[in-house]
Amino acid sequence: MKIKFGNTVENIVTRKEFPLKKAQKVLKGKTIAVIGYGIQGPAQALNMRDNGINVIVGQRKSTAANSSWKRAIKDGWKPGKTLFSIEEAAEKGDVIMLLTSDGSVGEVWKKIEKYVTPGKALYLSHGFAYVYNKLTGVKPGPDVDVIMVAPKGSGTNVRRNFLNGAGINSSFAVAQNATGNAPLLTLAIGIAVGSGYLFPTTFENEVTSDLVGERGILMGALCGVMEAQYYTLRKNGHSPSEAFNETCEELTQSLARLVDENGMDWMYSNCSQTAQHGALKWRPYFRKATEPVFKKLYESTKKMQEAREVIRDTGRADYKEFMAKKLQEMHDSEMWKAGEAVRSLRPREKAKANAAKAAGIQGRKVTK
Secondary structure, eight states: OEEEETTEEEEOEETTTSOHHHHHHHHTTOOEEEEOOSSHHHHHHHHHHHTTOOEEEEOOOOOOTTSHHHHHHHTTOOBTTTEEOHHHHHHHOSEEEEOSOTTTHHHHHHHHGGGOOTTOEEEESSSHHHHTHHHHOOOOOTTSEEEEEEESSOHHHHHHHHHTTOOEEEEEEEEEOSSSOHHHHHHHHHHHTTEEEEEEOOHHHHHHHHHHHHHTTTTHHHHHHHHHHHHHHHHTTOOHHHHHIIIIIHIIIIIHHHHHHHOHHHHHHTSOHHHHHHHHHHHHHHHHHHHHHHHHHHHHHHTTHHHHHHHHHHTSTTHHHHHHHHHHHHHHSHHHHHHHHHHHTSTTHHHHHHHHHHHTTOOOOOOO
16 A cells, blocks of 8 residues: 655555455464564564464573563463474574564574574564674575564554554565565564554664664653653642643643644644644754754664664673663652652553553454
8 A cells, every 4th residue: 555654655564455364374384483582572472373373482491480481381382382492493483583682682693593594584573683783693594584574662562452453553674585475474474463554664774763763752852851841840849740740641641642643733733722832932942952862863873883782781791680770760760759649540540550461461362
């Protein structure tokens, strides 16, 4: 389907054009080996399983109660039948879905490289490992298909959107088409993992936009700007409840939903004239102030500085403890303590939380 975005026309693939039955036919007889059961792995594996695809999981065995191995068992994967070591799963798979973290992908690749043999397909959900192969070592042979489907959301939302029938937007790309069937295979897996629609990209464009987006407006910039406004209000005598509601709660519970429904101008048109006037006045100031930061971020990404730091820092033996400490600091900050209190007052919040928890571990009947 051709869709016009401003002056640019893109070829978008929808579930209507590429229905699940077609995906099931393309993937019939193939074993899909999901390597890594961390963030994207569970969602994509469960969605494919629910869609009737032959899926196995490869994960390092651990007896720890909160390990990914234990989570996989809890989700219904059976050791020796559908749950294996990383090496065993890679050997058995016709399509090897390498979904481990960017920081660990190099070490995992060393374990499975010999099983990525001619005629097989290496699937990624992020361009990092392949584009930055000088850092990761991920260099499949020329007789292997190298494909990508990159859901535009966390694994949690990939699963949630699948369960509620909405699907999630995904980009897709083919880096190596050794068998001649890589494009068809890519789209089939894209539908099977729960994409609402798929749009084309390249491995390099995906990893660049993804790293910029995460560090920018999606996470880094959003959190930083929120903190700047919240603490400015607090320093000028506003209560935590007022500062949080005006900074975060109204954004996430009201305004963002209007943007999602019908665009930014729709959200503006549904706000007061005072809000419209002020937002239109201050919008260019914020753009001017932040564009230099985004330029610096983009340049750092293109120069592989961000990738180098990811591999360097996430490879630290104490990284999990380091990250847990940083996240705990955020959690314990006044701003997010205020948020915790505000969230507890929302209607049906407990029921929503329980439903979300259940969605993360439960499957559903095969959709045909």
